[in-house]
Amino acid sequence: MTMVDQAPVVEVVGATVRFPAELALDRVDFRMFAGEVHSLMGENGAGKSTLIKALTGALPLDAGVIRLHGEQVRFSTPHDALAAGISTVYQEIDLLPNLTVAENIWLGREPRHLGVIDWRRMRTAARGVLVDLGLDIDPASLLGTHSLAVQQLVAIARAISTEVKVLVLDEPTSSLDLDEVAELFRVIRELKQRGVAILFVSHFLDQVYEICDRVTVLRGGRLVGEYLTRELLRIDLVQKMLGRSSGELVTRQRSDPPTAELTAPYLSARGIEAPGIDGVDVDLVEGEVLGVAGLLGSGRSELARAITGVDGITSGVIRIAGTPRHPRQPRQAISLGVVYSSENRRTDGIISELSIRENITLALQAQRGILHRIPASRERELAASWIDALDIRPSDPERAAGTLSGGNQQKLLLARLLALAPRALVLDEPTRGIDVGAKVEIQNLVTELADNGLSVMFISAELEEVLRVSNRVLVMRGGELVGSHAADSLTVDSLLAMVARPDDEG
Amino acid sequence: MTSVPVTTEKAPTGVVRRFLSRRASWVPVFAAVVLLVVIFAAAQAYFGNILTPRVISALLLDNAYLFILAVGMTFVILTGGIDLSVGAVMAFTGMFGASLMRDGMPSAAVVPIMLLLGAAFGLAIGVLVQYFDVQPFIASLAAMFAARGLAFMVSLDSIKVEDGAILWLQSTRLQAGVGSWYITPTGIIALLVVLVGALVLAFTRFGRTIYAIGGSEQSARLMGLPVVRTKLLAYVVSGVCAGLAGVVFTAYTGASYPLNGIGTELDTIAAVVIGGTLLTGGSGYVVGSMIGVFVYGTIKTVISFLGADQSWTRISIGALLLMFVVVQRVIVARSNRR
Numbered sequence: 001m002t003m004v005d006q007a008p009v010v011e012v013v014g015a016t017v018r019f020p021a022e023l024a025l026d027r028v029d030f031r032m033f034a035g036e037v038h039s040l041m042g043e044n045g046a047g048k049s050t051l052i053k054a055l056t057g058a059l060p061l062d063a064g065v066i067r068l069h070g071e072q073v074r075f076s077t078p079h080d081a082l083a084a085g086i087s088t089v090y091q092e093i094d095l096l097p098n099l100t101v102a103e104n105i106w107l108g109r110e111p112r113h114l115g116v117i118d119w120r121r122m123r124t125a126a127r128g129v130l131v132d133l134g135l136d137i138d139p140a141s142l143l144g145t146h147s148l149a150v151q152q153l154v155a156i157a158r159a160i161s162t163e164v165k166v167l168v169l170d171e172p173t174s175s176l177d178l179d180e181v182a183e184l185f186r187v188i189r190e191l192k193q194r195g196v197a198i199l200f201v202s203h204f205l206d207q208v209y210e211i212c213d214r215v216t217v218l219r220g221g222r223l224v225g226e227y228l229t230r231e232l233l234r235i236d237l238v239q240k241m242l243g244r245s246s247g248e249l250v251t252r253q254r255s256d257p258p259t260a261e262l263t264a265p266y267l268s269a270r271g272i273e274a275p276g277i278d279g280v281d282v283d284l285v286e287g288e289v290l291g292v293a294g295l296l297g298s299g300r301s302e303l304a305r306a307i308t309g310v311d312g313i314t315s316g317v318i319r320i321a322g323t324p325r326h327p328r329q330p331r332q333a334i335s336l337g338v339v340y341s342s343e344n345r346r347t348d349g350i351i352s353e354l355s356i357r358e359n360i361t362l363a364l365q366a367q368r369g370i371l372h373r374i375p376a377s378r379e380r381e382l383a384a385s386w387i388d389a390l391d392i393r394p395s396d397p398e399r400a401a402g403t404l405s406g407g408n409q410q411k412l413l414l415a416r417l418l419a420l421a422p423r424a425l426v427l428d429e430p431t432r433g434i435d436v437g438a439k440v441e442i443q444n445l446v447t448e449l450a451d452n453g454l455s456v457m458f459i460s461a462e463l464e465e466v467l468r469v470s471n472r473v474l475v476m477r478g479g480e481l482v483g484s485h486a487a488d489s490l491t492v493d494s495l496l497a498m499v500a501r502p503d504d505e506g
Numbered sequence: 507m508t509s510v511p512v513t514t515e516k517a518p519t520g521v522v523r524r525f526l527s528r529r530a531s532w533v534p535v536f537a538a539v540v541l542l543v544v545i546f547a548a549a550q551a552y553f554g555n556i557l558t559p560r561v562i563s564a565l566l567l568d569n570a571y572l573f574i575l576a577v578g579m580t581f582v583i584l585t586g587g588i589d590l591s592v593g594a595v596m597a598f599t600g601m602f603g604a605s606l607m608r609d610g611m612p613s614a615a616v617v618p619i620m621l622l623l624g625a626a627f628g629l630a631i632g633v634l635v636q637y638f639d640v641q642p643f644i645a646s647l648a649a650m651f652a653a654r655g656l657a658f659m660v661s662l663d664s665i666k667v668e669d670g671a672i673l674w675l676q677s678t679r680l681q682a683g684v685g686s687w688y689i690t691p692t693g694i695i696a697l698l699v700v701l702v703g704a705l706v707l708a709f710t711r712f713g714r715t716i717y718a719i720g721g722s723e724q725s726a727r728l729m730g731l732p733v734v735r736t737k738l739l740a741y742v743v744s745g746v747c748a749g750l751a752g753v754v755f756t757a758y759t760g761a762s763y764p765l766n767g768i769g770t771e772l773d774t775i776a777a778v779v780i781g782g783t784l785l786t787g788g789s790g791y792v793v794g795s796m797i798g799v800f801v802y803g804t805i806k807t808v809i810s811f812l813g814a815d816q817s818w819t820r821i822s823i824g825a826l827l828l829m830f831v832v833v834q835r836v837i838v839a840r841s842n843r844r
Contacts, residue, residue, distance in 0.1 A: 058728065079730030094728045096721035098531065098788040099714070107718055108711070108731045116709045141527035158729075 007070060009034045009197045010055070010086070010166050014064035017050050022406060022433055024050040026221045027064070032166060032197040037188060039208045039229070040201050041241050042218035043296055043461040044343065045433045048201060051218065052170055055199075056088040057081035068165075079108075085165035089155045089172055097144030097151075102126035104143050105158045129157045133187055149180045156184070160191060167191060168199045173207055174297075185211050203297040205234060206502055219243050220433070238295065238500035242461055263287075264322065266455045267338060267424050269307050272316035276302035279316075280481045282474065284424045284455040289446060291470030291487065292459040293499055299479035300459050301343055304426045308340035309333035321423075334367060337423035341413050341430060343459075345406065349413045352402025356392065357383035359401045359412055364419045386415035390445065407438020414445065424455040431460060443469050463495050475499060534782025534834065535794035541780075541826070542801050549808045556811060559687040566693040567676075569803040571596065571751040571758065573696035575774040576781070576795040577703040578747025581740045583778055584707070585719045586787030587635065587642035589741065591649035592748040593770030595627045597762075598657040599752030604665040604762035613671045621749040627653060628745020632738035650771065657764040664763035667756055675757040692754045699747065703792040716740055720787025776827045777802045784834055801826070 008031035017025040025047045032038050042048050053059035055066065057075030065072050068084055075081040078088070095104045102123045103110070111121040126139035135153050143151060152172060159167055169188075173181050188198055188211055200212055208215065209229060217224040217240045224240045265283035272280045277299050284290060294300040305311040307318060309327030318325055320336045327333035330340060342348035350359055360383050365374055374382070383397040390411040392404075401412055410430055417425060427446070431439045446469050450456050460466050466473055467487055475483040475498045483498055526533075549556045566573075575592050582589045599620040606616045627649050634645035667673065675695070679688040707713035715736040718726040727733050756762050781798025783790025805826075806819045 077730065078728050079732075082730045088728075090728065094722070094725040096718050096725055096788070098721040099717055100528070103714060107714060107729055110711060110714065112711070117711065117714065119709075138524065138527065141524075142530055145527040145530065 006033055008032055009069065011067040011070075012051070012055060012064065013067070015051060015054055015061055015066075016063035017047075017054060017059060018062045020402075023221050025054070025061075028218065028221070028223045030055075030216055030223070031226075032199060033214070034165075034195045034197050035192050036213045037192060037198045037200050037211050039212040039215040040199060040218065041208065041215055041237065042224075043241055044429065045220065046218040046241070047221040048218060049170070050221075052088070052168055052199070052201065055081070055166075056086055056168055082162065085163055086168065087159035087162055087164045087166070088168040088170065089152075089159050090170050095143055095151055095155055095158070097142070099143060100140050101130070101137060101143050101146070101154055102139035104154055105129055105139075105161055107158075109162070125161075126157075129161045130154075132160075133157055134183060149176050152176060153180075153184070156187065160187075160196075164191075164196055166197045166199065168201075170201045171203070172200070173202055173204060181207065203295060205237070205295070205500070209234065217241055234502065235497060235500045239496055241295075242463055242496070242499075265319075266321060267307065268319045269313075270317045270319075272303070272306055272313050272318070274302060274306035274311055274313045274316075276479050277306055277313075278479045280476075282307060282457075282481075284457055286423070286455045287450055287453050288471045289450045289456045289458050289469050291466035291473040292457060292476060293463055293466050293473055293495055294476030295499060296461070298476040298499075300476045301428050302479070303476065304340060304428045304457065304459055308338055308426050310340055310342075331366075334363070334420055334422070337421075338426065339363075339417040339420055339422040339424070340426045341410075341417055341428060343428040343432065345409050345413065345432075350401045350404075350409050352400060354401055355398045356387065356401055356404070356412060357397035360386050360397075360415045360419060363416050367420060382419060386419060390415050391441065405434070405438070407434035407442070410434060410438070410442060411445075414442075418449075422454070424457070425449065426457040426459075428459045429461065430458070431462070431465060439465070463492050463499070467492060467495065477501070531789045532782075532791070534784075534789075534830075534837070535791055535797065537830075537833070538781050538794055538797040538801060542797055542804065545801065545804050545808065549804070549811070553811055556808070559685040561807060563686070563688045563693075565800065565803045565807065566696065567690050567758075568806075569799055570690070570692040570696040571755040572770070572774060572777065572799050572802065573796060574699045574747050574751045574754060575770065576777050576799050577699050577792050578744035579771075579774045579778050580703065580781075580783055580790060580792050580795045581707070581716060581743045582642070583775070583783050583785060584716050584787055584790055585737055585740045586723070587737070587740070588646060588775070588785075589628075589631065589744045590643065590646040590771045591627055591631060591653055592744060592751070592774055593767035593772075594650040594653035594657065595624055595745060595748035596751045596755055596770065597764060597766040597768075598653040598660070599623045599749045600756040600762040600766060601657045601660040601665065601764055603752060604667050604756055605660050607667060607669045607672070608665055613669045616669075617753055620752050621746050624745040624747070624749020624752065625742050626745065627748065628742040629738065631745070632741035635741070636734055636737055654764075657766075660764070662764065664761045666761045672753070672757050673760060675754070676760070692757055695750070695754060699750065700792055700796050707792060712736060712739065717788055720784075720789070722788075773802060773823070776823050779834075780823075780826055780830050782830075785831070 010032045012028065012030040015025050015028045028047065028051060030051060040048050040051065050059065054061050057078045057080050060076065073084060105126045106122050110117045111125060112118060123139045130137060130139065133153050133156065135150065137146065137150060143154060172184060176184060191198060202208055212229050214226065215229050215232060215237065216226045219241065263286055265285045267284040269282045280303055292300045306313045309330050309332050312328045313326065320338060325336055327336060357379055361374055361379050368374065380397065387395050387397060392408050392411050401409065404412065431442050443465065446456055446458060458466065458469055467490060470487045473485050473487050473490060473495065474481055546557060579589060579592060602623060603616045603620040606619065607613060631645045631649050634640040635642050675691040678691055681688055707716065715726065715731045718731055719733055719736060723733060755766060777798035778795045779785060780801055781794035783794060802823060805822050809816060809818045
């Protein structure tokens, strides 16, 4: 089935994409073969989306070339890629709910007669494609009247209704139930028979192993390697995704178990249910760093967002300082001393246009309310002391926050939260996409804060890091808590094994 | 396409449900029709003589320019934009055309010039919106000031139109059928514009792309649709309609006056919204906008029948607009929840 000696349909060589504050893709090579299902694997920020966008003409390459059937091509718009036979179904369903199902399939390529759209022919053709997908819906109905799963299949119908050579499916199964996934796989296998090269991106390992022939792993914008799925053990795949600089010292910074058993937890959550979370218990103990390990989609971020009032919980009990509390807004959680730092530093964190000083005092001012304005002198004092304490560079408090490096932006966010004098700090991937030096600084800072009596929840995709800073480690998989262990009792390998185990095994 | 045996469709679970799944976006248009019928019925019951051929024929004549403006405005609003310049552009093209005709240029040359002028204003707004990322509100506001200023540059006083062809557009009463039904060429132009607008939106790629952009500009772009060209063209369509309205309004008043059409852009937007077009774009019909103009015109007629001050027209339209916008918000909120 593998066609090793066959030339690739599409080949990307030395792809490089630069964003203002980071290198999103760094000289990545990637290729796809006809009749093969290929998976692109990696954690958040690995460069998967960037590579897909480059391949589908949504983003230009700063360096590198794309070859289609051996010939170099340049896509400046998605339309170019589409015309060349590369169709994409994006993660967020990018269809138009205000138009009919038939139009969503044929828009831009409507059958016409003397320049006039032939609605009847369009509906018939749409029905043909839908029936191919085993979907029996009225092509003349408005797309918005259907469920997300049906909309997803309509998106695929659109993609395969062209002379498609390469089909890119970006997280196509995230909104589908099991039967629908099976249905989708049937369609994928059929397209494979027709000789279509399919890129299947998903964070569900089971699905990747079920459907994919070949897998390319990215990490931090770099290529880790390309492998045949049947030759790559699951645990090896996860290890390659999460990264493991072998031999690197995993000196535990928090080897002394604090008096965790003695003190009552500051925040204690029992049986937490929320979208993506199923019956999870968490205790945040003062002076302790609680690490959370799990793959993308394991529920690690959802847990953090649930207990800090960002998304809220659907059922369960949260006790803060012994009292049942159910923060429904981050504002409420903050006033209870529980603060959250998002994994999306740039979009959900700093405000690029505001200065360092304004970013630091923002949350504190919001907490005090509009009537208790922080005096300018106090603001400057606050900013200066936090810049000094966290060693934020450049140290000019009037610099726009957007001009800082990733590591300094993260410190800035920490400063903002710490200015609130919190009791529990929930950090979602605070070290993602920042350089090694800044990473170590943030890790040190986290342990220091815990030493000072703060309770910290630390989420990271890097297992060494979790082990290094944590006292205890929670392991998440498929929205469930599958283990809670003292960090001392774990090694990177044992933790990796727990994170990577298939969902259907205990 | 491979030929696939088309399976017979399952019996619809309910006629109403099937209808709604296909035609949900027509519901606001029906609401406008119902409103129109209610107003007519109430007025007929009160006055007893409002539903006469003469009054209804006059509705089309008196509001011909508004029908044309509403068609152009519908294109723009469907993309999620707005065009505040149409009243001023109508006034300016009217002034410019009248001055050319006063200087002896034949109307056959003047009318194309007026349409091109309108197109130029639309293009300028489109370029500002598309290439300079200016809010449509601001871009068209700037165009409105420019056009109004230029209208005053042409002349501070009204210019009388003597051109026979232009006056013919207005004065010819084509008798239709029995009774005192009539239609003027301006009315025919208005109905033609509505017809062409409706057909373009329903049956051309340009028209469908307009709906796509209003649904989600980002999605439309990812689908490879010509977003830039289509949005530019939508403003050009509105500009051309404003130019044509300039011709029709000049014929209607027999003269051009630089203060013509002040506030007309807002009347137009009100008519379009009452006719069921969503201000957020992506949903609405030219036919709905036509109904909206009929509602507007009928209220105006009723107010004058009552002998009340015309400010009551504005008040009633304002109240209706508010009601319709709130209803729209509810509809949108409900469909988002799904």
